[in-house]
Amino acid sequence: MTFWKSLFSKEKPGKTPTNQLTLKERLSALRNLPRFFKLVWETSKWMTIINALLRIIKSATPLAILYVGKLIIDQVILISQHKTTFSSYHLWTLVAIEFGLAILSDSLSRSITLMDSLLGDKFSNHTSVKIMSHAATLDLDQFENSAFYDKLERARQQTIGRTILLSQVLSQVQDLITMAFLAAGLLAFNPWLIILLLVAIIPAFLGEAYFNDKTYALSRRQTPERRELDYVRFLGASDETAKEVKIFNLSGFIINRFKELSGQFYKDNKLLAMRRTVWGTLFTMLGSAGYYGAYVFMIAQATQGKITIGSLTFLAGSFRQLRSLLEGILIRFTSVSQGAVYLQDFFEFFEIQPKIVLATNPVPFPKPIKYGFTFDNVGFRYSNSERWANRHLSFTLRPGEKIALVGENGAGKTTLVKLLARLYDPTEGQILLDGINLREYDLDELRIQIGVIFQDFIRYQMSVNQNIAVGNISEVSNHPLIKSSSEQSMAHPLIERLPNKYEQMLGRRFNNGIDLSGGEWQKIALARAYMKDAQLLILDEPTAALDARAEYEVFQRFAELTKGKTAVLISHRFSTVRMADRIVVLEKGQLVEIGSHEELLQKGGRYAELFRLQAMGYQ
Ligand SMILES: Nc1ncnc2c1ncn2[C@@H]1O[C@H](COP(=O)(O)OP(=O)(O)OP(=O)(O)O)[C@@H](O)[C@H]1O
Numbered sequence: 001m002t003f004w005k006s007l008f009s010k011e012k013p014g015k016t017p018t019n020q021l022t023l024k025e026r027l028s029a030l031r032n033l034p035r036f037f038k039l040v041w042e043t044s045k046w047m048t049i050i051n052a053l054l055r056i057i058k059s060a061t062p063l064a065i066l067y068v069g070k071l072i073i074d075q076v077i078l079i080s081q082h083k084t085t086f087s088s089y090h091l092w093t094l095v096a097i098e099f100g101l102a103i104l105s106d107s108l109s110r111s112i113t114l115m116d117s118l119l120g121d122k123f124s125n126h127t128s129v130k131i132m133s134h135a136a137t138l139d140l141d142q143f144e145n146s147a148f149y150d151k152l153e154r155a156r157q158q159t160i161g162r163t164i165l166l167s168q169v170l171s172q173v174q175d176l177i178t179m180a181f182l183a184a185g186l187l188a189f190n191p192w193l194i195i196l197l198l199v200a201i202i203p204a205f206l207g208e209a210y211f212n213d214k215t216y217a218l219s220r221r222q223t224p225e226r227r228e229l230d231y232v233r234f235l236g237a238s239d240e241t242a243k244e245v246k247i248f249n250l251s252g253f254i255i256n257r258f259k260e261l262s263g264q265f266y267k268d269n270k271l272l273a274m275r276r277t278v279w280g281t282l283f284t285m286l287g288s289a290g291y292y293g294a295y296v297f298m299i300a301q302a303t304q305g306k307i308t309i310g311s312l313t314f315l316a317g318s319f320r321q322l323r324s325l326l327e328g329i330l331i332r333f334t335s336v337s338q339g340a341v342y343l344q345d346f347f348e349f350f351e352i353q354p355k356i357v358l359a360t361n362p363v364p365f366p367k368p369i370k371y372g373f374t375f376d377n378v379g380f381r382y383s384n385s386e387r388w389a390n391r392h393l394s395f396t397l398r399p400g401e402k403i404a405l406v407g408e409n410g411a412g413k414t415t416l417v418k419l420l421a422r423l424y425d426p427t428e429g430q431i432l433l434d435g436i437n438l439r440e441y442d443l444d445e446l447r448i449q450i451g452v453i454f455q456d457f458i459r460y461q462m463s464v465n466q467n468i469a470v471g472n473i474s475e476v477s478n479h480p481l482i483k484s485s486s487e488q489s490m491a492h493p494l495i496e497r498l499p500n501k502y503e504q505m506l507g508r509r510f511n512n513g514i515d516l517s518g519g520e521w522q523k524i525a526l527a528r529a530y531m532k533d534a535q536l537l538i539l540d541e542p543t544a545a546l547d548a549r550a551e552y553e554v555f556q557r558f559a560e561l562t563k564g565k566t567a568v569l570i571s572h573r574f575s576t577v578r579m580a581d582r583i584v585v586l587e588k589g590q591l592v593e594i595g596s597h598e599e600l601l602q603k604g605g606r607y608a609e610l611f612r613l614q615a616m617g618y619q
Contacts, residue, residue, distance in 0.1 A: 026209075026337035029344060033169065033336075036343055040166055043126040044119060051115040054108055055170055059177035061105040063185065066317045068098040074310030116167040123166060131155055131349070139354045140423045141383055148352070150223045154342075155349035165339035172332050179325045182318045189307075189315055193294050197323055200290025204283035205330035211276040212334045216341060218268055225261055232258045239508050291323050356425055362442035365449055366434045369535055369566065372398040373420060373438075377429035380415055389415040390589045393429070399535075402559070402567045404577040406610065407586035413570045414455070416586070417538045420568065421450050451534035455541040455570075457525040461507035464495050464524065471528025481531065489526035490553060519550060537562055539569045548575075555579055574614050583607060 041048055075091045135152065142148045186193055235241050236254040245251055295316055302312040378393040390412045397403055397420075405413040418424055419431060422438055431438045438446065451471065460467050468485055469476040482502065486492040498504040498514060505513040506524075516524065529537055539558075555576050558567070571577050578597040585593040585600070585607045593605050600607035 026334070026341070029337055029340035032340045032343040032347060035347060036165070036340075037169075039127065039130075040119070040123060043123045047115060047119045047122070051112065051119060051170060054112050054115065055174040056177065058105065058108040058112060059174050060181060061101055061108065062178055062321055063181040063318075065098060065101045065105065066182075066314050066321070067185075068094055068101065069317065070308075070310035070314035072098065072310070073313050074308050077309055116170070120164075120166060127346075128156075134350055134352075137354055138352060139356050140418070141355065142352065144382070145384060146224070149227060151345065151349050151352065153223060153227055154220075154345040157342075165336065165343070168332055168336050168339065172329060172336060175325050175329050175332075179322060179329065182322050182325070186315065186318050186322060189311075190297075193297070193319060194322075196290055196294055197319070197326060200287045201323065201327045201330060203286055204280070204327055205334070207279045207283050208331045209334040211272070211279070212338045214272055216338055218272060222265065222268070225265070229258070229261045229265070232261065287323060287327060291320060294319050356422065356443070357439070358443055359440050362445070363436055363440045365441055365445045367535070369399045369434060371434045372396050372401070372566065373536075374432040374435075375429070376432060378419065378426045378431060379428040380419055380424060381427045388427075388589050390419065390426075393591050395584065395591060395594055397536075397566060397568065399566055400564055401582065402562070402569070402580045404580035404583045405568065405570045405586060406572070406574075406577055406583055406607065411586040412589035413586055414540055415589070417452065417540055417568055417570065420536075420538065421452050422446055448532065449534050450536045450538065451529045451532060452538040453525055453529050453540065457522075457528075459507060459521055459525075461509040461513065462505070463500075463502070464498065464504050464506060465502045467506055467524050468527045469531065471531030475531060482527075485527040485530035486524070488530045488557060489523050490550065490557070491520075491523035491527045494520050494523060519547060523550075535565060537565055537567045539567070539571075541570050541572070551576060574611050585610075 072091065072094045075094065079088060079091065131152075138148075183194060232254055235245065236251065236258060245254065298307070298312055298315050298319070301307050302309060307315070374396045375393040378390060379388055380390040381388050393416065405416060407413055415424075419426055422443060425439065433441065458470075460470060464486075465479070465482055466476065468482045468491075469478075471485070472481075475481050479502070483492065486495055494516075495501055495504070500512075505511070506516065507513045508515050526539075529539065551573065552575065555569075558569075559579060569576070569580065577583055580597070582594060582596055583600055584591060585605075587606065593600055593603065593607050595603065595607075601611065
């Protein structure tokens with residue numbers, strides 16, 4: 001597997017998630033339709049009703065137009081042969097009726113298209129909201145899994161793709177009713193013609209079913225590559241990546257990968273499209289042959305005087321329309337059932353359940369915390385990894401205590417704080433809060449009581465106000481709180497220098513946005529920690545980009561501002577770390593030392609070694 005592929009695919013090479021679909025599978029996929037219609041109904045009840053009514057009325061118009069047409073032709077012939085006493089008044093009335101019907105039919109078609117597109121837009125918005133809401137309930141662990149991303153991607157595609165299914169299913173019902181009307185006339189004339197019709201179009205139906213299967217299998221197989229294509233497109237043309245792409249001169253590398261991927265897509269899709277066109281043309285010819293066979297038979301009947309000319313046009317018209325309707329219905333059946341199979345992907349996404357189980361009878365969160373957080377032989381392994389990121393962790397984080405986590409890159413510091421915030425549950429052992437397993441507390445309440453700022457915090461392309469308020473979004477309009485939080489994190493002076501101050505748009509993506517330096521962004525992100533009155537504050541290297549003086553001041557203040565609160569900080573700077581009450585030294589996920597700065601220096605172990613190494617760097 002190439003480097004790029006390994007980034008995106010966890011599937012074993014050569015193993016595709018789906019094969020060709022059998023008719024049985026197609027039919028069984030149709031059972032997704034009621035659930036689909038429930039979603040449509042949920043989207044807009046009145047639009048669904050109007051759409052259905054318009055379509056029912058529209059289904060009767062083709063037969064009515066054909067029948068009035070027959071009456072007109074018969075009238076014209078009789079009048080021209082002077083065989084009738086009818087005045088031409090009747091004839092013009094009939095013409096006027098047909099004209100009215102034609103206008104009605106056109107207006108109905110346009111109204112149906114309008115309703116389809118309005119309902120489709122609403123449906124797409126409704127399902128997008130549903131996807132986002134469901135995604136919000138899932139675990140971080142699930143987001144880190146590429147098979148999950150494929151499902152999410154397929155579900156997301158469905159929000160747009162499925163609006164087509166909606167009009168297809170409705171059109172199917174409408175055409176079936178129209179067909180019943182038309183077939184009634186033809187059946188009365190000669191039932192064999194209906195059979196001829198069926199025989200002529202079945203090959204086209206089977207061909208369509210076959211190629212739809214191929215398209216589905218191809219599109220499913222291409223999901224990881226399609227995600228990669230989107231990612232490569234993003235890498236090649238985005239404000240976030242432009243700097244590095246230029247410096248490393250990556251554009252050639254990225255463009256080549258894009259060409260390689262898109263070229264492969266084009267090749268696969270072209271081959272299928274060409275085969276489909278050739279076979280489709282052959283099958284259509286067969287359908288035409290059936291139609292002309294029936295036409296010859298009807299003409300013979302008319303020349304022998306067995307039917308009137310009007311009846312000939314009526315029957316030929318009915319037959320022609322029936323053929324295209326039937327063809328449409330059968331072909332559409334394959335895409336409807338195909339759509340129903342795609343729906344399976346959509347509903348499967350909603351079936352993914354979070355693994356972090358919420359407490360059914362949550363224990364009230366202690367206010368204040370009495371004994372602290374206890375790690376009791378905690379071990380954790382990421383689901384996509386064989387290695388333990390944390391193992392045999394046993395220590396207590398006492399209330400009011402400031403603990404610093406140190407250790408080399410990959411030692412398991414961030415994982416430890418993620419466990420504390422219950423972004424994951426331990427694989428083995430348990431974390432207790434005041435003697436009770438963390439799982440017994442309400443997750444939302446736990447998150448309210450814990451303020452975490454991660455090293456890879458998000459730089460929201462939003463206003464300063466919103467960027468700070470994300471720490472406690474319910475207070476987004478509480479300007480005094482936002483201001484005091486920014487004062488505490490030392491962001492206030494820099495915000496005052498911005499043209500629009502707290503209303504300033506940050507980032508370059510939107511109009512009038514201003515980008516900040518790394519350290520300035522960190523000060524803004526740090527302000528989020530002060531937006532709520534959390535009992536435990538976790539700072540995971542959020543000061544790495546601050547200059548030495550700023551970091552010193554931030555932590556001086558931090559100690560003052562978090563008096564009485566429990567805090568965990570991760571930092572690689574020992575000048576900061578030494579301010580903590582106790583220091584936990586991690587190595588390969590395990591706790592190797594714990595104690596105050598002085599104790600650990602005296603001990604002359606790992607911490608002392610790391611401390612001396614850094615001190616040497618400053619000499
Ligand atoms: N989402 C993940 N999936 C799989 N493995 C992960 C994931 N995140 C981290 N790891 C692995 O877990 C181990 C511990 O990572 P962690 O991020 O906790 O280290 P850290 O001590 O915070 O490192 P750093 O100082 O570089 O931030 C590492 O070996 C890392 O590769």
